[in-house]
Amino acid sequence: MDIIDSRYGWEDRPETATFWQALGEEAAILGLYWGGSWESFRGYAHVQFYDNDRLAEIRRLHGL
Secondary structure, eight states, rough: OOOBBEEEEEOHHHHHHHHHHHHHHHHHTTTOOEGGGGOOOTTTTTTESSHHHHOOOOOOOTOO
16 A cells, blocks of 8 residues: 655655654554565555565465
């Protein structure tokens, strides 16, 4: 799921860092995975229920 604040859009700028960090912290509290912690691509607006390895396994199991 992507959570976009109309003030910031998708942008990663110094003035938006606290917003994205707060999103990541809240996601962690709820047991979600935050795209801002990914190594290869930072998806600051993205949170998901399963980690990427589990999602890949689900896709494989269902032929997706």
